[in-house]
Amino acid sequence: MTIPKLKYFWQIIRRLSGDDAYEVYLKNFHNEHCHHDSTERSKPLSKGEFFKQWQDEKWQGIKRCC
């Protein structure tokens, strides 16, 4: 396996586990705020705050089977 492949694999693991969820959120957040250049620039959530919300939402409904 080459280094780029290993990196790609590591990316997949991080994405699957939610390890990079905050980075994705920040990216989305900045994209959103570029599009709608509102005067009231709200700040993104901190990592801790974001993770709390993310984890609580992830656990709504049926997530595991037999």
Next chain:
Amino acid sequence: MDKTLKSGLWVLIAILGASALGGIAINRGENINALWFIVAALCIYSLAYRFYAAWIAATVLAVDFTRATPAERLENGRDFIPTHKWIVFGHHFAAIAGPGPLVGPTLAAQFGYLPGTLWILVGAVLGGCVQDMVTLFLSTRRDAKSLGQMAKDELGALGGTAALIATFSIMIILIAVLGLIVVNAMKHSPWATFTVSATIPIAMIVGVYMRYLRPGQVLEASAIGVCLLLLSVVGGRNVAEHETLRLLFDHEGLTLAWSIMIYGFAAAILPVWLLLAPRDYLSTYIKIGTITLLAVAILLLQPSIKMPAITQFIDGSGPIFGGKLFPFVFITIACGAISGFHSLISSGTTPKLLSNERDIVMIGYGGMLLESFVAIMAMIAATVLDPGVYFAINSSAGIVGSNAIDAVTKISAWGYPITIEQMQNLAQQMGESTLFARTGGAPSLAVGMASIFGKAFGDGLLAIWYHFAIMFEAIFILTTLDAGTRVGRFMLQDILGNIWPKMGETSWTPSVIFTSSIVVAGWGYFLYIGVIDPNGGVNILWPLFGIANQMLAAIALSVGTGILVKSGKLKYAGITGLPLTWLVIITSTAAWQKITSPDIRIGFFSAANDLAEKLASGTLPAAKASIAPQLILNLQLDAWITLFFVSLLWLIIIDMLRVCWRSIAGKPVLPSTESKHMQSRLLDAWIRD
């Protein structure tokens, strides 16, 4: 690739698959290599995926890759997120793969390796995979709605209510049987009990770490958790050998059952971040890691299958559960071939991540193929054991007698020779005091896995491998148990909220405590009866679970068939209609036999009557006489539950047929709730995530 070359390759795969399957099917009396199972399965899966699944997607469902999915249209950066297909596949598979495909094949191996293997392969490619894929497609076209909602919108209120009741009932029965399996694995085994108990504080440590110490560092926290889990497997030996510590973890089944009920209740009311979420992370890593390891070990070791292709127990006299090959092999295999439960993940959950309709084949159909492959490996792990050992572990004391001499004499008389020394040696190698009558499938699977791992990676660590396998099964059984109890609580709160809105508030403490207690009492009752039942309980609960799960599959397939007919695709309705017909036949036959059979090992009422007569005539030993009234009541209850399930099933079928008939006759039916076509803007996006 050149077209001729491609066709040639597929012809080769077909020939190879047919030879492997033929070899497995006609082999008699000789040991057959497990590799043939893997080859047959992989060839059949490839052919089905390349041709059948692709045809269904292109022709029947007409998936449209230019159409925006709910994840794109309703993207909110939270639950609706267009995601790369491999990531969605990972989430989907982690959600659908539970203990079912491991336990079902292990129990069904009492008929020999052949019937179960054939149904795992055929049932998956024609039934289970189609159900998962069609449900995923329908939900994707309907804003990621749940199965219950789709049933209500497309068929009518009856379908929706039935789906809700079926889901709730399965949850209760499933949790009870899973709890029983864990209890049987831990009974008088300080090592197993210590390791399984240790998973709870370990999950909590991981939970606190992820939430407060290093927020969001999921992989870091999980790595710590996995290391601690492995330490707890190794450390369990020291606990088991320690004079006073071992007493703390050496318990009767009943004590363990009560502990599991308390645990389930706590898990349902504690915040998810503390127990449920971190435990789920750990169980997912351990599950995927162990399954991969098992596949590698089987490929490396290529063990011989020692179980005959077919045993005499196809006549219904099997020691693990009573009932003939037809219909009980289908009911028992359950999740490895077709699982109604998957339709709950395929609708509602997975469609919210799907970035393009063309990924439906890989995720819906492919995900279930992988689950079926897990079932094949469980079948291999059960059948590489000496049949005598397999029956000694899995037969309850009520069938073969509670002392070792009776058990080995009886099992040897069936034609599966086994000695007490052999069982004692095995127990000693596995670090257990005894392996007799450890019903439920987990211990025999663990012995099978330990012997495969031991031979592939070094024989010296058999006891560690055995307890690792027990931990592996227990950790995700407990994950299903606590997640299920919590979901059951939410469902009950939702139902009660219709009567008294305050009860529907999911965070109102009295409602939380009340509904959690009801759910735990529901499964706790069946677990309690299962533990005191001298016949082991699994023989009653597993078929009940199988019937309930197939019933939910029938609901999903009814929704699929109904929508296909309504949308003018009557000529293709067979893709869901045929598996549905088969499910209705097996579920109804099994239910009929469970209710009416005069054989006391099959019929609930006849078993209840037989026990009542024996109790009245005073022929029961004192110990059994004291529990007989509870057992009689339970058998009668089980019969009524079965009747309820099968009546519900037929109501749904008749309702679906009514909708189809009206549609064909040109009469008005509920309008299709398919969302409007909207051009996807993600087509050019490089990675689609």
